[in-house]
Amino acid sequence: MTETASRPTLEAVAARAGVSRATASRVVNGGDGVREPLVERVRQAVEELGYVPNQAARSLVTRRHDAIAVVIAEPETRVFADPFFGLQLRGISKELTAHDSQLVLLLTEGRDDHSRVGRYLAGGHVDGALVFSLHLDDPLPDLVRRAGVPTVFGGRPGWGDGNRDAVYVDSDNRGGARAAVRHLVALGRTRIAHITGPLDQTSAADRLDGFRDVMPATDPRLIAESDFTPAGGEHAMRELLERCPDLDAVFAANDLTASGALRVLRERGRRVPEDVAVVGFDDMLPVAEQTEPPLTTVRQDIEEMGRLMARLLLSDLDPSARRGPAGAPSGLVLPTTLVRRASA
Amino acid sequence: MTETASRPTLEAVAARAGVSRATASRVVNGGDGVREPLVERVRQAVEELGYVPNQAARSLVTRRHDAIAVVIAEPETRVFADPFFGLQLRGISKELTAHDSQLVLLLTEGRDDHSRVGRYLAGGHVDGALVFSLHLDDPLPDLVRRAGVPTVFGGRPGWGDGNRDAVYVDSDNRGGARAAVRHLVALGRTRIAHITGPLDQTSAADRLDGFRDVMPATDPRLIAESDFTPAGGEHAMRELLERCPDLDAVFAANDLTASGALRVLRERGRRVPEDVAVVGFDDMLPVAEQTEPPLTTVRQDIEEMGRLMARLLLSDLDPSARRGPAGAPSGLVLPTTLVRRASA
DNA sequence: GCACCGGATGAGAGCGCTCTCCGAACCCGT
């Protein structure tokens, strides 16, 4: 115990158990085809020596790494201003843990950093990748595809080039938007405005589509493009009030935007929800619960989304559960639910 | 190019460059002691073949992994409700990238999961660890120490057992709290209350200490223990108003708590900041900027904290820059700054 | 009782890399 020596090897375990390295290996890897008494002896040796397999040596021969990369590409610092990724990571982590896989986190640092990620993925250091690519013009999906690593995307990637058969998990942005707007309609609102997110992101585009599904003939002046930020929400709200002073509801593409809109409405003396009903999207708790009044919004199960991505990837990697090349479900969409608070 | 064959090995590079594997290796690892023309030839071969070193093979012999673990131990889902860890991760990632190291993320799933992390760290899969352990009674620091992996802590760990010489990076919670309270004093406030965080976390304890530094003789009824949540803040604020209706300022241990307090103050008709001035802590943007009124608070440079942790760990690992065993700075405390908004 | 069979075990060959020798080549001074 006092020895600073290196960790025990399989060899040592085998010696202690009085078996060959091969048998020891078999036991360590599940023990199939080894008779019980031997299994027991090896197990005990492992225990006594505190043996932990050397992953590097193992990878060298198996070419598996029991590790997957999580790539988060977001130039903005904004990324972590919201709990979104954190929750996804949590979901991913849970699933990976259950499969004894490790999570290698790759954050791209600015626009030029993509090649580093590409090189890493192509380098075969991980068994697969979960990629969060939010922008339509993001070079990342392409890069990843070329790296030839099994990949699952978080959020529907833009339909560039070869992304049509990309595997992804997304929440039902469109359906959620529909639910939100229908809720406003049910409230008797007729002049319903929409503050969009940046439309180069599929989530924002899908939410806009959902809005249009319910309000196909809406006055274009009731739609203001924005950027998912509170400041953007304020700006858009001012614009909308100017263009359409008679609006009686706002569906904001996310909670941050909604909070900005709320502020402007208050400032202009419009009561919420009496004069103007407001619905957000995301159910970003620290925001949605703290607005004045608390925000009615659309919740997505973000952690579940992460978990699902991981599960999908892992099943993709597991040869024993290989899905047919055809008919593979390439997109998985999680339901969203409306959370009623005070704002609508 | 069409071949699905495995990636090129050093052997292949060497062959193509017309040198031995050893020389190729030397070039790949910096090229010291190899003459220019050969270096060039090898570089070119690497380029042409798209050679990427097999990290597993390399680790097997060097016993380095160029990877560090980031351990985040937080039983609550709360963790990612705030951008704190995200920003730290960003800082850490930046620093690691600059050193060609990878980031392996380990999230503990509940109380019983510590042993898994301990095993992983002890397993020698990573070169070092950055550990976020927020609770005084957290078993993690102990575990990590026993795993014998070089470690830097994020946030001052509790002074349990052998933690006295733990290396950590923290922000100046105490100093920040002092600044916050001094600001309130400068505003002429005399009945200043403090809503604490959970006092089993060093950050909360340190902030309380800072409060006491400035208000040593404060009425104990002006201190309410809470839990860093908005709901907790509401509860504490109600309690405080009941006990001390004449209070004219509140220093909340974090922004979430402050937002809850703000809501109660508004509900009770106290004007902020006229009747009661409020200061928070963290400068958690989505919250602090959105409260009504916007929150005066204490900002900490979280990303820098992450970066510093990584730098510290890496320099610890780098034998060429080995610091003396004695006199090693074990704690690094980053400054905090007061951000004035409208609430105080 | 003997050839035969199937399953459990061991021997050994690598996986791709680094790094320690060593020999070869080259520099200088004389």
Add this chain to the structure above:
DNA sequence: ACGGGTTCGGAGAGCGCTCTCATCCGGTGC
């Protein structure tokens, strides 16, 4: 030109593991 010192480059031994194969065992059918 030649010896002594310096580099530079190559050969080869592993790092710890998995996995194929050969081996060996006990049992079965005739």
